[in-house]
Amino acid sequence: MKELKSIEIKAFIPSKDFDKSKSFYQDLGFTKGWDSDGMAYFHHGNCSFLLQDFYPEHANNFMMHLLVEDVDAWYNEIICSGLAEKYRIKITDVENQILGMRDFVVIDPTSVLWRIGQNI
Numbered sequence: 001m002k003e004l005k006s007i008e009i010k011a012f013i014p015s016k017d018f019d020k021s022k023s024f025y026q027d028l029g030f031t032k033g034w035d036s037d038g039m040a041y042f043h044h045g046n047c048s049f050l051l052q053d054f055y056p057e058h059a060n061n062f063m064m065h066l067l068v069e070d071v072d073a074w075y076n077e078i079i080c081s082g083l084a085e086k087y088r089i090k091i092t093d094v095e096n097q098i099l100g101m102r103d104f105v106v107i108d109p110t111s112v113l114w115r116i117g118q119n120i
Contacts, residue, residue, distance in 0.1 A: 011049045014062060016110040018053035024087050024109050025051065028078065060111040071102050071118040078106065078116075096120060 015021035022040055026032055030042040038053035047066060068074050075094050083106075084091050092105040103117025 008048070011064060013049050013051050013064070013112055014055050014059040014110055015051055015053060016055045016059070018051070020087070020109050021051055024083070024089075027081060027083055027086070028106070055110065062111075063113045063115065066114060066116045068116060068118055071104065071116060074116050075104050 013021075018038065018040075022032065022035065025042050030044045033041040033043055033048075035041075040051045042049055042051060049064070071094055075091075078091060083089065087109050089109060090105070090107045094102060094104045096102050097117070100120055101117045102120045103115050106114045106116060108114065
């Protein structure tokens with residue numbers, strides 16, 4: 001069998017308020033690569049996703065995981081940025097998890113849950 005190679009995988013993240021979500025992700029530190037017809041491409045380093053102007057019923061069950069080198073630096077940057085107050089979102093404290101991960105949770109304006117963490 002021929003070896004098949006993959007290049008990348010991206011999630012399509014829902015949004016309740018497309019403009020607000022685009023602003024949120026830029027404030028979170030992602031770069032908007034393009035924005036057209038109800039879809040926007042965001043990236044940070046080698047990580048990327050597509051934000052869509054679409055809100056399905058199951059959107060509040062959507063979860064993302066962002067693996068970073070320094071979770072405490074990310075946490076401090078996000079807390080100091082005032083994102084929680086500006087977007088009225090929830091951000092948990094950083095905790096060590098059972099499976100060798102140190103992480104915290106950010107819940108975006110659409111209720112998408114992001115676990116931002118690092119391996120320990």
